[in-house]
Amino acid sequence: MLDRPALLDMTVEEIGAYLSGMKQPAFRAKQIFTWLHKGVSFADMTNLPKALREALAAHAYDIPMRLEQSFTSQRDHTVKFLNACKDDNIVESVLMQYHYGHSLCISTQVGCKMGCAFCASTLGGCVRNLSAGEMLAQVLLANRYLGISGHVGHIVLMGSGEPLDNYAQVVKFLRLVNHADGLNISLRAISLSTCGIIPRIRDLAQEALPITLSISLHAPNDALRQEIMPIAKRYPLQELIIAVREYVEKTGRRVVFEYALIDGFNCEPSHAKELAKLISGFQCHVNLIPLNPVKERALAPASPKQVQLFLQTLESLHVSATVRREMGTDIAGACGQLRNRHLNNATETDMIGN
Numbered sequence: 001m002l003d004r005p006a007l008l009d010m011t012v013e014e015i016g017a018y019l020s021g022m023k024q025p026a027f028r029a030k031q032i033f034t035w036l037h038k039g040v041s042f043a044d045m046t047n048l049p050k051a052l053r054e055a056l057a058a059h060a061y062d063i064p065m066r067l068e069q070s071f072t073s074q075r076d077h078t079v080k081f082l083n084a085c086k087d088d089n090i091v092e093s094v095l096m097q098y099h100y101g102h103s104l105c106i107s108t109q110v111g112c113k114m115g116c117a118f119c120a121s122t123l124g125g126c127v128r129n130l131s132a133g134e135m136l137a138q139v140l141l142a143n144r145y146l147g148i149s150g151h152v153g154h155i156v157l158m159g160s161g162e163p164l165d166n167y168a169q170v171v172k173f174l175r176l177v178n179h180a181d182g183l184n185i186s187l188r189a190i191s192l193s194t195c196g197i198i199p200r201i202r203d204l205a206q207e208a209l210p211i212t213l214s215i216s217l218h219a220p221n222d223a224l225r226q227e228i229m230p231i232a233k234r235y236p237l238q239e240l241i242i243a244v245r246e247y248v249e250k251t252g253r254r255v256v257f258e259y260a261l262i263d264g265f266n267c268e269p270s271h272a273k274e275l276a277k278l279i280s281g282f283q284c285h286v287n288l289i290p291l292n293p294v295k296e297r298a299l300a301p302a303s304p305k306q307v308q309l310f311l312q313t314l315e316s317l318h319v320s321a322t323v324r325r326e327m328g329t330d331i332a333g334a335c336g337q338l339r340n341r342h343l344n345n346a347t348e349t350d351m352i353g354n
Ligand code: SAH
Pocket: 114, 116, 118, 119, 120, 157, 158, 159, 160, 161, 162, 163, 193, 194, 195, 196, 214, 215, 216, 217, 258, 260, 289, 290, 291, 292, 293, 294, 334, 335
């Protein structure tokens, strides 16, 4: 994919193997790994010999991504980044500020092939998978942007792409970002959201990674779900729920179900009752998201009144649920919206670019 290897894609051992080809001692691998994960370029790795720094700069990539543009929400200080990969593909990430610190939403693919009817990420299909290093680079660029004002402490894999459709690189990223010599971000501070690829959910349960798994449900039965999520035709809800139950039993972690409330489609109290029945009896939480309208899609959000009634119905049935705070709606907060605008060269008068 790239003309040179990106060392940010590599484990310490892999960097060691790469360096041995350059006749370099093994201890340099950990030095380079530590620098890279601080976002430092080869040129500034001051404890490496100058000749090595120059050789690395000539033959490999350090941070395989650059910040192209950032947009700051005037409402809630959410920042949306458009980052350019080495092959000039554009990916987006979103930095949100919570009482517990900075959380970054990252992309796992350029585009997405899952075809969900409400989502902007999938409009142009999936261009390619992102590598583990390109996922890490999104975190490093956000840290660079924050400077001394803070650092990313929480990560959600909820940007463009289906993480479990890029399984190997996503799992590698999770291990790299948690590495003690690198960013050392707790796996418990990371959420991975999937549309529900059952075999990969089963694989993930075996990885012993204590992340939070989120399942994009968006409908309480197969007939409705199939109307908006093509993956539902492949994996029926009952099977998905069985796989998620197994995941909870195996990992001891609570799962989150995401449910976008779409006007006239899935937000009647009867749907809430059906949902409560579907997920009854195991450790889970429901995240209600008023649909973020996407220009290209003819779907509208439920009204605040409908959202409250849906929430109350779930609560009356003892389902743990919250309504997700909408953030960055003035800067195209929903998945893939900003990248699409960028690709379409639309005038971005409603956003503040930096
Ligand atoms: N592919 C993964 C992760 C990416 S999307 C998945 O499907 O889970 C992160 C979440 O945002 C998913 O729950 C997705 O369904 C939801 N989402 C996408 N577009 C949305 C929109 N326009 N409004 C509300 N939620 C949306």
